Amino acid sequence: MNKILLIIKREYLSRVKKKSFILMTILGPILMVGIMIVPIWLSMQKTEKQKVEVIDDSFLFTGLIQEKDIVHFDYPPITIEQARAGFFDTDYDAILWIPKNVLNGGQNGINLFYKKQLSNSAQQHIQYSISKMLYEVMLAKNKVNVNLIKDAKDKSTFTMITTQVDEAGNDKKTNTGLYMGIGLVAAIMIYIFIFMYGVQVMRGVMEEKTSRIVEVILSSVKPFQLMMGKIVGVALVGLTQFLLWVILSTTLYTVAVATFLKDIDMKQIQAKEEVIKIGENLDFEKMGKIEEPNEMTQLWNDFKQVDMPFITLCFLFYFLVGYLMYSAMFAAIGAAVDSEADTNQFMLPITIPLIFSFGIAQTVMQDPEGSLAVWFSMIPLTSPVVMMVRLPFGGVSALEIALSMGLLVLGFLFTTWLAGKIYRTGILMYGKKISWKELGKWLFYKG
Amino acid sequence: MNILSAKNIVKRYATHTALDDVSLDIPAQSIFGLLGPNGAGKTSLIRIINQITGPDSGEVFFENEKLSPKHVEQIGYLPEERGLYKKMEVGEQALYLAQLKGMKKADAKKKLKYWFEKFEIDAWWHKKVEELSKGMQQKVQFIVTVMHEPKLLILDEPFSGFDPINANIIKNEILNLKAQGATILFSTHNMGSVEELCDNIALINRSRKIIDGSVKDIRKENKSNLFEVEFTGNMMGFTNSLWTYGKLGEYKAEGELCKAQIQLTPGSTANQLLLSVLSAVEIHSFKELVPSMNDIFIKKVSEQNSIGTQSNFIE
Numbered sequence: 001m002n003k004i005l006l007i008i009k010r011e012y013l014s015r016v017k018k019k020s021f022i023l024m025t026i027l028g029p030i031l032m033v034g035i036m037i038v039p040i041w042l043s044m045q046k047t048e049k050q051k052v053e054v055i056d057d058s059f060l061f062t063g064l065i066q067e068k069d070i071v072h073f074d075y076p077p078i079t080i081e082q083a084r085a086g087f088f089d090t091d092y093d094a095i096l097w098i099p100k101n102v103l104n105g106g107q108n109g110i111n112l113f114y115k116k117q118l119s120n121s122a123q124q125h126i127q128y129s130i131s132k133m134l135y136e137v138m139l140a141k142n143k144v145n146v147n148l149i150k151d152a153k154d155k156s157t158f159t160m161i162t163t164q165v166d167e168a169g170n171d172k173k174t175n176t177g178l179y180m181g182i183g184l185v186a187a188i189m190i191y192i193f194i195f196m197y198g199v200q201v202m203r204g205v206m207e208e209k210t211s212r213i214v215e216v217i218l219s220s221v222k223p224f225q226l227m228m229g230k231i232v233g234v235a236l237v238g239l240t241q242f243l244l245w246v247i248l249s250t251t252l253y254t255v256a257v258a259t260f261l262k263d264i265d266m267k268q269i270q271a272k273e274e275v276i277k278i279g280e281n282l283d284f285e286k287m288g289k290i291e292e293p294n295e296m297t298q299l300w301n302d303f304k305q306v307d308m309p310f311i312t313l314c315f316l317f318y319f320l321v322g323y324l325m326y327s328a329m330f331a332a333i334g335a336a337v338d339s340e341a342d343t344n345q346f347m348l349p350i351t352i353p354l355i356f357s358f359g360i361a362q363t364v365m366q367d368p369e370g371s372l373a374v375w376f377s378m379i380p381l382t383s384p385v386v387m388m389v390r391l392p393f394g395g396v397s398a399l400e401i402a403l404s405m406g407l408l409v410l411g412f413l414f415t416t417w418l419a420g421k422i423y424r425t426g427i428l429m430y431g432k433k434i435s436w437k438e439l440g441k442w443l444f445y446k447g
Numbered sequence: 448m449n450i451l452s453a454k455n456i457v458k459r460y461a462t463h464t465a466l467d468d469v470s471l472d473i474p475a476q477s478i479f480g481l482l483g484p485n486g487a488g489k490t491s492l493i494r495i496i497n498q499i500t501g502p503d504s505g506e507v508f509f510e511n512e513k514l515s516p517k518h519v520e521q522i523g524y525l526p527e528e529r530g531l532y533k534k535m536e537v538g539e540q541a542l543y544l545a546q547l548k549g550m551k552k553a554d555a556k557k558k559l560k561y562w563f564e565k566f567e568i569d570a571w572w573h574k575k576v577e578e579l580s581k582g583m584q585q586k587v588q589f590i591v592t593v594m595h596e597p598k599l600l601i602l603d604e605p606f607s608g609f610d611p612i613n614a615n616i617i618k619n620e621i622l623n624l625k626a627q628g629a630t631i632l633f634s635t636h637n638m639g640s641v642e643e644l645c646d647n648i649a650l651i652n653r654s655r656k657i658i659d660g661s662v663k664d665i666r667k668e669n670k671s672n673l674f675e676v677e678f679t680g681n682m683m684g685f686t687n688s689l690w691t692y693g694k695l696g697e698y699k700a701e702g703e704l705c706k707a708q709i710q711l712t713p714g715s716t717a718n719q720l721l722l723s724v725l726s727a728v729e730i731h732s733f734k735e736l737v738p739s740m741n742d743i744f745i746k747k748v749s750e751q752n753s754i755g756t757q758s759n760f761i762e
Contacts, residue, residue: 006546014535212530216591219497219524220547222516428499430528441461 003221004229011204011233016240025241029248037256050122053092055080057100060137066129071122084113094118096126103141107134164394175302179392180365182306186315186388189242191358194323194384195351197238198330202343204230205334205427214427223424227335228416231327235320311391317405322384325412326350332419335426336434357382361389368393378404380411418443448510450475450599450630451496456505458491465491466502467654473599473632473647478625480641480662481634482740483651484748489634490527492651493601496632497524509599520549523597527604527634529588531576538563538572541591548595555594562590566616582613589617593624600624602633606640618644638741648740652748662740669743672711673736674720679703680728688727692720704731 015021049072056062062075073096076083080097087095094114099106110130112123139146162176205227208214217226333346357376364373368390377387377396383404390396425442426434451473458466466488473479483489494500496507498514507514509521532540538559545555563569566586576584585608593600605621606614621631621644635641641648642662649659658665673696678685682705686695692715698707705728711720721733738746 003547006543010543014532207532211533212526212528213532214530215499215526215528216524216530216544216588217547218499219522219526220519220544428494445460 004225007226007229008233011230012236015237025244028245029252032249033252033256050093050118052094052096053083054096055083056098058098058102061098061133068125070119071125178302182392183389187361187385190319190322190384190388193238193319194326194354197234197323198327201231201234201327202330202334205331209335209427223427224420227331227420227423231324231331235323306392314391315388318384318388321408321412325415328416328419332422335423336439353381357385364389369395378407380408383408448475449473450510452508454506456495456502459503464654469656471649473630475630476628477646478631478644480645480648481632482648482744487651488654489651493603521598523592523600525592525602525605529585531584533577534575536573536575537587544591545594550595558594562594582610585609598629600629600631604635605633606637638744641740650747652751657747657751666737670737674709675736676709676733677704677706677731678728684727685724688724690723692723
């Protein structure tokens with residue numbers, strides 16, 4: 001037992017001390033926080049108003065386009081030709097030209113001429129405001145009461161409240177989008193972790209085999225001890241990196257927000273995001289809702305409803321046991337081959353279930369209680385990813401979870417036993433082209 | 448007392464038998480040579496003694512106890528194909544391997560310091576293995592093999608990969624360790640080193656042991672009563688004087704001096720032969736030709752192989 005600890009220690013320290021590990025650990029959070037902070041920060045920088053000169057030949061919009069903190073409109077009484085001719089003598093950033101026949105099918109003739117591209121949100125604001133006004137004008141022209149329609153729309157649009165009822169009769173609000181997000185993030189992390197560190201185990205085994213040190217080590221410890229020591233050592237490296245990423249990202253995020261975005265309170269950021277979001281799907285159904293940027297608060301409330309401690313525990317379980325199961329197989333491959341080039345034919349059958357489980361994640365999200373979802377969350381090779389997608393939806397019974405976890409542990413024990421047999425024969429076998437048939441034979445060799 | 452006894456070891460792989468009923472006794476504090484052509488089964492046997500693999504049947508005893516994982520600490524192993532972790536520092540790596548052999552870290556450090564100084568390589572402690580030359584790596588590997596003061600040292604082709612100077616250092620170290628009480632089992636093709644170093648040998652060919660015993664006895668058993676005489680004088684007279692005591696074999700003359708091989712006839716003695724030639728020519732030297740281990744090796748292996756081919760033919 002003491003020797004296994006020595007092996008784990010070596011595997012762990014030799015990896016953690018590597019420059020590439022330190023670099024990855026530091027760069028990861030910087031990149032992550034950068035992705036979160038930089039766009040917000042950049043959009044904050046564009047506080048100077050962009051000036052647009054509106055040439056409204058239809059006279060429908062003159063003086064009416066809604067002003068915004070990022071864009072200002074002027075309505076000079078000149079023709080479009082004059083405006084364009086003198087464009088570079090003015091300090092306008094853009095000319096908005098609305099043709100005369102805009103109400104009679106000319107709306108596609110609305111043009112924006114610019115020196116430098118307007119910011120995305122400014123452009124969307126213009127498009128959105130004009131579209132809205134056109135809509136109202138059209139209704140009024142046909143003697144339809146705008147307010148009536150607005151009222152009807154307000155009273156007919158709704159968001160369905162979905163509530164899950166548990167056995168004890170308690171209600172639980174649900175938010176499908178949020179659950180999808182949580183499930184997807186967990187599934188992606190498990191997938192990447194298994195791949196990244198599984199391959200590291202394989203490389204490590206190959207290194208020992210090709211450098212021939214394995215024979216010296218095996219004269220001191222059992223092959224199984226060496227294999228498990230490596231698998232556990234690498235797992236600890238993965239956990240360390242994961243933990244450091246979480247800690248560093250959180251710290252960095254807090255620091256970055258405090259330094260770069262200190263003047264802006266979060267509500268403003270949310271409002272900004274809201275503008276972008278509404279601009280994206282220019283939809284009249286959502287017209288009445290521009291001024292309500294409280295979706296984030298709602299999301300946060302929903303988030304608090306999810307049983308995060310439980311999901312985190314399950315995540316850690318599937319994360320670890322799933323990795324252990326796969327990495328045993330990766331170790332067996334590393335032991336069986338002589339060079340990296342030979343690994344491909346054996347890698348494929350192992351990676352297929354993993355890629356497959358990721359592929360069906362979409363379907364599982366649509367129907368987390370469907371038979372596809374249930375079956376593949378039981379089968380050990382696919383359960384780590386599929387179960388993590390199902391769990392946030394909350395409909396998985398305790399029995400199902402216990403069964404899935406139990407099967408995964410059995411799967412882990414079985415693959416490790418199998419891998420151990422291939423490993424101890426392969427690790428001492430050189431210069432032989434290995435086939436699947438050959439691997440099958442190794443299972444029956446005596447230690 | 449035997450430090451190691453292997454009894455009726457059988458090891459089979461899918462298509463062939465690597466070891467077929469092989470038994471060995473290695474006396475304590477001796478140097479034992481394990482000989483045999485490539486693929487004879489030497490490495491399989493060494494791996495079984497090192498508990499890297501297990502036999503299909505048969506048993507191994509270490510100091511009369513059944514071989515078990517606790518004996519790992521009493522054995523040092525230098526495999527034929529050598530290697531270390533390339534990216535790891537020399538000192539750190541040696542410490543790790545010492546601890547795997549059950550040494551305490553502090554003891555291992557002390558011992559390593561002693562060996563590194565002895566081999567004049569203390570400057571390499573913080574170097575990565577990949578920065579060392581092949582010969583340097585071999586030295587490190589030798590230290591790693593002996594640092595835990597094993598009672599039994601198993602060296603697979605210990606001299607391959609060393610230049611003559613370093614090979615000599617290693618040879619002296621092996622004799623030194625024997626003097627300090629260690630037993631050395633080494634496998635080799637180098638027959639010269641066998642005669643020089645080994646007290647006992649076993650010859651393995653085609654998965655079977657074909658001879659074993661002390662080097663002295665084996666050479667005695669395999670001698671063929673062949674003598675070499677150097678003389679000056681009349682060749683004809685010399686031949687006639689052999690009488691019935693011996694038969695002339697190969698001979699050659701280098702100027703005055705003639706060199707002849709005489710096969711002693713059964714029932715005669717060397718003294719009778721010498722007496723009868725003394726009167727005919729002037730003798731410069733007279734010596735018995737004892738076969739070298741190399742001759743015995745080739746003779747025994749080819750004997751067995753030809754029997755094998757014949758029986759195959761009959762089948």
